[in-house]
Structures are given as C-alpha cells and as structure tokens.
Amino acid sequence: MSRFEELFTQHVATAFARQLALADRIGERDWQLDLTEGVVTFGEDLRYPVQLLGTESDGSGSHGSWLWAWANTGSNLPVHLLHLSEWLRGYGEQAGVAELTEASFPLERADGARLALIASGLTGRCYYRGPYDGGAVFFHLEGLPASLIEPVSPERAFLVLGQVIQAFPVDHRAMLLAFLGQQGWSIGEDGPGLVVGHHPGGSEMRVEFDEQGRIGRVSGQVQPG
Structure with missing residues (x-):
C-alpha cells in the first residue's frame, strides 16, 4: 500500500461523514464562487469563505488530469486563497506523499474527490466540488457550523x-x-x-x-x- 493509499484509508470515512453533513446543510441550492472576494454562495442564504484546492480537467477519453491550485500559475489566482493547498504541499513533502507535491497528474492516479477527502481529514474542513464546462473546481469551506465536523451519530x-x-x-x-x-x-x-x-x-x-x-x-x- 502506497503512502497515499494509507493516508486515504486513514481519513476517508470521517471526511466522507463531513460531506454527508454538508450535503444535508446546502441541499439542492445553486452555488456561485467569487474568486475576487474568496467566498462561495449557496442559494440566497448561505455564504462561506473558501480555500482553493485544485481543478479537474475532463480531457478526452481517460486523459483527464488534476492540477493543484498552488501550481495553477496561469489563472492568476489570489494568493490568499492558496494557503491551504500550499500547506498540503508542505505536508506531502514531509510525509512523502507524492500526490500532494506534484503539480499535476492523471485522474486515474488520484482524482479530486480522493485528494479533497484526504485534505478534509487532515484539516477538519468540508470540501465542495463545483462542476463547470470541461472540468470541476474543488475548494474547502471556512466558517461552517461546528456540528458539521463533530463526530457523527x-x-x-x-x-x-x-x-x-x-x-x-x-x-x-x-x-x-x-x-x-x-x-x-x-x-x-x-x-x-x-x-x-x-x-x-x-x-x-x-x-x-x-x-x-x-x-x-x-x-x-x-x-x-
């Protein structure tokens, strides 16, 4: 078992539980991400600061790829939204997890959901996958109610x-x-x-x-x- 697989196995269930709690909270609300302000809005009543994780590119066939937010230099992303992805990169360097340190790789190696679940387990946050034409953006939410990250029933x-x-x-x-x-x-x-x-x-x-x-x-x- 690789270090990545060990880390995923260790954190997947608790992180998945947080995702279920987040789904209960946001329901079927539409989402809108404002990178200038660094916030996501769900419907008319929920608004949270975000930290960017990275993006999935669909590619063609099985050629989709992941790109970490810290490595996405072409999009001029606000620096203050990259702190979490940079922290994960540092963690990966210390723990020997290549998937957290390499800028980009095929989704068949590690997709956004698995990477975001690991990040959730390590940081105690929830993440959201925002689909768009040609891919999806993954980001973690700040300022959520404590009940979403507490132990589940x-x-x-x-x-x-x-x-x-x-x-x-x-x-x-x-x-x-x-x-x-x-x-x-x-x-x-x-x-x-x-x-x-x-x-x-x-x-x-x-x-x-x-x-x-x-x-x-x-x-x-x-x-x-």
Whole structure:
C-alpha cells in the first residue's frame, strides 16, 4: 500500500461523514464562487469563505488530469486563497506523499474527490466540488457550523461505513479502526474476524470480516440519542 493509499484509508470515512453533513446543510441550492472576494454562495442564504484546492480537467477519453491550485500559475489566482493547498504541499513533502507535491497528474492516479477527502481529514474542513464546462473546481469551506465536523451519530456511522466500502477500494479493517477511533468509539478486537465498537452513548457496532479481510457483516444496536 502506497503512502497515499494509507493516508486515504486513514481519513476517508470521517471526511466522507463531513460531506454527508454538508450535503444535508446546502441541499439542492445553486452555488456561485467569487474568486475576487474568496467566498462561495449557496442559494440566497448561505455564504462561506473558501480555500482553493485544485481543478479537474475532463480531457478526452481517460486523459483527464488534476492540477493543484498552488501550481495553477496561469489563472492568476489570489494568493490568499492558496494557503491551504500550499500547506498540503508542505505536508506531502514531509510525509512523502507524492500526490500532494506534484503539480499535476492523471485522474486515474488520484482524482479530486480522493485528494479533497484526504485534505478534509487532515484539516477538519468540508470540501465542495463545483462542476463547470470541461472540468470541476474543488475548494474547502471556512466558517461552517461546528456540528458539521463533530463526530457523527451512531446511526450516521453505520451509514457512512456502508457507503465508504461501496464507493472506495480501501483496506476495510484499517479504515474501520481509524474511523471508529476518530469518532470517539472504544474498540475491541477478537482476532482477525471481528471488531466491536462501543459508542460513549451506549450504542454498539459489530463488524465481521471474511477470509480476505473484507467486511462481511455489520450488526449492532443503536441507543436513542
């Protein structure tokens, strides 16, 4: 497993949970990004400062590519909107994560969603993917309500776990252990085949693994909040 894959596995579930919370908040509102002011507006009532991450270019066929915001010198992006992407570049240099330090690479290597989920896990922010003709811009939101980044309810934790293993090819056990730990659950392991998580509120999650180390069955009980 590469350093990038390890980092993604460690952060994907908690970051994905934040994205679900953000989706609950913004709903179906239209979005508008103002690079001069450095803010995004959702509908008529939600407005947040942003930090740019980068852009996906669709290209042709399978030739789409990612470009980090700090490397997008041709767009004259405001310097104050690049602090986060620069920080991630520095983190990548220290941690040996090439995908955070190389200016551009094919999407088949790492797409914007996976890069933004890692960034979310490292910084505690939510991100937004804004599509446009020929690609999409990814940016992180500042000043969101604390409830969007706090540990999720046990009900949401079960949902997140199921959606992550369906959406991403990750090490199931490593992802689960990282997620439960980050969310404040105590964790017990009964050999390679069973992990039991206990939520501070009394809920329990039992996760059974098959011989390939993949999640085979999830059960448990959720205590009323």
